[in-house]
Amino acid sequence: MLLRPHGLKLNGLKLFVFTASLAPLGWYAWGIQTDNLGANPIEAVTRGLGTWALNFLLITLAATPLRHYAGWTWPLIVRRMLGLFAFFYASLHLTTYLWFDQFFDWLAIGKDIFKRPFITVGMTTFLLLIPLAATSNARAIRKLGGRRWQQLHRMVYLCGALAVLHYTWMVKADIRKPLIYWVILTALLSTRMVWQIRKAQCQQFRK
Amino acid sequence: ARLGPGKASVFSTTEAPTSLKNVTSYNNFYEFGTNKEDPAEYAHTLRVKPWTVSIEGLVKKPKTMGMEEILKLAPLEERIYRLRCVEGWSMVIPWLGFPLVSLLKQVEPLGSAKYVEFITAVQPDTMPGIRRGVLDWPYTEGLRLDEALHPLTIMAAGLYGDVLPNQNGAPLRLVVPWKYGFKSGKSIVKIRLTDSQPRTTWMKSAPSEYGFYSNVNPTVDHPRWSQATERRIGEFFKRKTLPFNGYADQVAQLYTGLDLRKYF
Numbered sequence: 001m002l003l004r005p006h007g008l009k010l011n012g013l014k015l016f017v018f019t020a021s022l023a024p025l026g027w028y029a030w031g032i033q034t035d036n037l038g039a040n041p042i043e044a045v046t047r048g049l050g051t052w053a054l055n056f057l058l059i060t061l062a063a064t065p066l067r068h069y070a071g072w073t074w075p076l077i078v079r080r081m082l083g084l085f086a087f088f089y090a091s092l093h094l095t096t097y098l099w100f101d102q103f104f105d106w107l108a109i110g111k112d113i114f115k116r117p118f119i120t121v122g123m124t125t126f127l128l129l130i131p132l133a134a135t136s137n138a139r140a141i142r143k144l145g146g147r148r149w150q151q152l153h154r155m156v157y158l159c160g161a162l163a164v165l166h167y168t169w170m171v172k173a174d175i176r177k178p179l180i181y182w183v184i185l186t187a188l189l190s191t192r193m194v195w196q197i198r199k200a201q202c203q204q205f206r207k
Numbered sequence: 208a209r210l211g212p213g214k215a216s217v218f219s220t221t222e223a224p225t226s227l228k229n230v231t232s233y234n235n236f237y238e239f240g241t242n243k244e245d246p247a248e249y250a251h252t253l254r255v256k257p258w259t260v261s262i263e264g265l266v267k268k269p270k271t272m273g274m275e276e277i278l279k280l281a282p283l284e285e286r287i288y289r290l291r292c293v294e295g296w297s298m299v300i301p302w303l304g305f306p307l308v309s310l311l312k313q314v315e316p317l318g319s320a321k322y323v324e325f326i327t328a329v330q331p332d333t334m335p336g337i338r339r340g341v342l343d344w345p346y347t348e349g350l351r352l353d354e355a356l357h358p359l360t361i362m363a364a365g366l367y368g369d370v371l372p373n374q375n376g377a378p379l380r381l382v383v384p385w386k387y388g389f390k391s392g393k394s395i396v397k398i399r400l401t402d403s404q405p406r407t408t409w410m411k412s413a414p415s416e417y418g419f420y421s422n423v424n425p426t427v428d429h430p431r432w433s434q435a436t437e438r439r440i441g442e443f444f445k446r447k448t449l450p451f452n453g454y455a456d457q458v459a460q461l462y463t464g465l466d467l468r469k470y471f
Contacts (some may be wrong), residue, residue, distance in 0.1 A: 038244060039233030039440050041297060108433065116431050120414065169431065172294070173412055174241035174341045 017078045021085040024052040025092070042100045049093040050122075054181065056086035061160055061188045080136050083156070089134040090157065094126055118143070118169035125162040128155055155177045157192075160185050208381040211283035213303045218359055220287050220453075226299040227367050230441050234374045235292065236360055237342055238327075238334040245336075246374035252333040253373045255395065260310075260379060264324070264399035267315035274378050278364060280313065281305035285368075286382070287363055288359035291423045291452045293387035297437045302382055303365030308356050316352065316400050323355040324348070324405035325381055326397035342408050349405035349419065350383065351461075359384055359457055362395075366389030385454040388423045418471040422462070427471045 028045050031037040037044040060083045063075035075082075078108050112119045132153055134140070141149045164185050168178040224230075236246035239253075259376075262272040266268050283303050291297045311323070327346045331337045337344050354360065363382045364371055371377040376393025384392050391451055399405075409417035425435045425448040436445040451458050 039229035040438065042443075043436065100443075108435070112433065115428070116430055141255075172241075173237070173282070176339075185356075 009137050013074055013079060014081065017081060020148070021056070021082065023047065023090070030058070044095070046093065046096040049089050049096060053086055053089035053093050054167060056082055056089055057160050057163055058181070058184055058188065060086055060189065061156065061185075065191045066190060068148070084133060084136055087129050090129055094122075112138055119168055120167040121169065125159050125166060128159050128162070132156060132159070157189055182202070210283065210365040210370050211285060211303050211362075213283040213365075213368070216284045216456075218286055218288075219257045219301075220299060222287075222289065222299045224287060224301050224367075225440050227291070230298060230300055230366065231372045231374060231438060233310065235294075235389065236374055236376070237330075238336040238344070238346065238377060239374070240336055241341060249335060250373035250377075252305055252402040253328075253377065254330060254333060255373065255378045256392075258378050258396075260396060261265060262310065262314045262398045262400075263361075264401055265317045265320035266400050267458070270314050272313070276363075277310065277362075277379065279299050280345050280357060281309040283364065284361075286363075286384075288384040289389075289452050290382075290384065291437060291448065293389055293417070293421070293429060293434075295348055295432060295434070295437050296440055297446070297448075297452075298440050301367055302361065302363040303368065303371075304338075304363035304382065305359040306358055307360045307362050307381070308358070310398070311355065311400075313452060317319050319402050320354055320400035322404055323350050324399040324401055325350075325392040325395050326399065327392045328394040328396045345396075346392060346406075346408045348381070348390055348407050350390070351404075352400070353461055354383070357458060357461065359454060375434060385422060385458045387423055389417070392420050420470050422458075422467065422471075423448060424450060424467060424471065426450075427468055438464045 007037060028037070028048055032041060032045065046066070063079040063082075066072045066075045067095070098104060098109065113123050114120070122173060132155060135144065135149065135152060144152065154170055164178060164181045171178055223453075232247045233243045234246040236244065236250060239249040240248040256274075256276045259271050260274075260277060262426075263269040283305060285298060285301055285303055286414055287301045289297060325348045329337055329345045329350075350360070361382050362379060363376075363380050365373060366372070371380065375397075379395055380393045381391045381395060404419055407417075407419065409421075410419060420453070423434075428434050434448055437448045438445050449455070
């Protein structure tokens with residue numbers, strides 16, 4: 001990387017994004033330290049980490065449209081890192097649930113997973129994210145082959161939808177915030193559909 | 208303003224009260240927003256003076272009473288009650304109030320009255336939540352008449368010895384400690400005695416999730432989460448939720464013969 005002409009700049013970008021991505025975690029750690037997270041800090045942390053997992057998932061999905069519409073290439077350079085941060089926050093979110101909400105009462109957790117749709121969906125999302133995170137390296141791409149790797153990683157669209165569904169089903173009555181996530185997700189996914197349709201039309205035209 | 212200390216009550220728990228800061232900064236009062244912090248931030252605009260409560264419906268003497276008159280009906284008592292929210296958290300709150308029965312006696316309920324409906328304030332200009340919808344306003348709740356007359360059921364006008372903060376339902380709210388918190392309507396303006404079961408706001412919003420009775424019950428789960436445990440605000444470990452929120456000795460007999468799974 002350092003041998004490339006823009007290597008230094010690139011490393012700077014990665015370092016910046018890496019540090020910025022840790023900021024939410026820092027915020028909650030600081031909030032716990034200073035008792036600044038309100039009357040129910042555990043709930044605030046659990047929900048906050050979930051929100052950031054979802055945020056990172058959607059930011060990851062924005063990389064391709066940003067190149068397409070704004071001509072930016074740098075989001076694609078850090079996309080893998082952002083995707084891994086989505087997994088990182090999802091793991092922490094799950095951990096807070098298993099630990100501070102259920103205190104590793106596996107029977108209660110099992111019941112929760114089977115009885116409560118929003119937990120079922122959340123858990124499914126996490127399970128689907130595991131293979132994506134595990135294959136986020138050059139070796140996996142080589143081993144799987146670019147095409148199969150890409151097919152596998154299209155599952156991130158499903159993960160995005162399931163994550164927003166998980167959020168929607170958790171909310172008691174006011175679904176305005178989940179709706180905002182649905183709008184953003186729909187926008188991000190529909191741009192891809194539009195390209196697919198255009199591509200298909202172009203190919204037809206050439207024939 | 209100072210209102211208390213209020214007469215001590217045998218119904219008070221000896222458990223440690225939740226801090227005033229937490230009691231007044233973590234609230235559900237959807238008229239002021241759906242975040243827990245919203246009521247503390249926005250409810251200062253609520254107009255609490257003058258305040259009247261009208262009591263009507265199946266009563267001999269319907270009446271509209273001002274707050275000053277209401278506060279003279281009975282000596283204020285300190286009632287330190289557990290409060291269990293349907294969301295799975297709980298607090299211990301030192302309320303200042305008087306039994307609801309003192310208020311209902313004033314209007315002389317008719318023999319045909321079977322239920323009591325509680326209707327809460329709507330001030331569109333002070334309540335951002337009213338303008339946004341979310342729930343069907345005004346927020347209404349209801350009790351069976353025998354529940355309303357039970358000595359544990361109080362109207363609270365204060366907490367921690369002071370006048371009720373707006374975010375906690377000033378100037379007058381209902382407190383029914385053996386039911387989930389949402390049953391205890393805030394900022395009440397109208398009480399109506401009826402012969403049929405009132406349709407409450409949460410029943411209209413999600414009938415499969417919120418029943419008319421909504422007694423605290425660790426064995427009947429909310430469709431989306433377990434009610435077996437709760438987090439007492441300020442504590443790290445969760446507690447086991449108690450049937451009728453620990454008030455079973457006083458209230459369980461109200462429900463003999465009633466299938467609490469069906470009538471949740």
